[in-house]
Amino acid sequence: MPETKLGNVVGPMTLTESEVHFYQQEGYLVLPGFVDQAAVETLREEVFEALAANGVSRESLQRASETADKLRQCSQYLSGSALDRLINCEETLAVASQLIGGRAVRYLPFTAVKAGGGGGTFHFHQDNNYTRHDPALGSINIWVALEDMTPDNGCLGIVPRSHQNQQIPSRNSDDGDQHQQVEVDPLSCLPIRMRAGDAVAFSRWTVHGSGPNVTDAPRVAYALQYHREDVRWLDRTSGQWRLLVDNPRTATLPVDSLGSQ
Secondary structure: OOOOOOOOOEOOOOOOHHHHHHHHHHOEEEEOOOEOHHHHHHHHHHHHHHHHHOOOOOHHHOOOOOHHHHOEOOOOOEOOOHHHHHHHOHHHHHHHHHHHOOOOEEOOOEEEEEOOOOEOOEEEEOHHHOOOEEOHHHEEEEEEEOOOEOHHHOOEEEOOOHHHHOOOOOEEOOOOOOOEEOOOOHHHOEEOOEOOOOEEEEEOOOOEEEOOEOOOOOEEEEEEEEEOOOOEEEEOOOOEEEEOOOOOOOOOOOEOOOOOO
């Protein structure tokens, strides 16, 4: 695929000491205008293309028909694409590095699409309820809105300062799938209203989730994940902790063609 003809997908953004402090204290930080407006529509189209190539059509995302429609995830992205530049550009890595306090290494990027017409609740959880990272605060998720986000279309909700509780026990979600769920007071959750191109960064201990999408259009976002060079992950099969830079958890390099994962 020829390289997408766009300017910068992410512009230079040097965070202030107070912004980094806010992130450390609250467990999250909103990043207004993280993505250049000229790139938003291209990124959105590439998200749909990646999902379609892996069996989830754009048409099926217009109206939810199954539990999986609460979050459609795909980690494939094309070499030279706008997604490639979003994930791997120096500007994105610089923001992640500032917030985690060391050089950011790509972990697992993925589409975060909730189908329209009733795409369901994604229960409150910590990212560390899935693959365990240590130190957990050495990893980060930068969640990018590719359209305006409100409670009506299932915007991300975050429980401020929940990372201070460290690791919270989880269970399989009430939907009966393998997604995880923690018990929190719903009133403690802050809906993160965003404009297309905004992002919100949060740690692997920060409790977050999203409500149903009651609009007639899919909610489209993209999750960027990074870790510091000293972060280990728990291999549950062997019970051993493995250094992520030496033993990557997943293959996240760009691909030359999209297809079934």
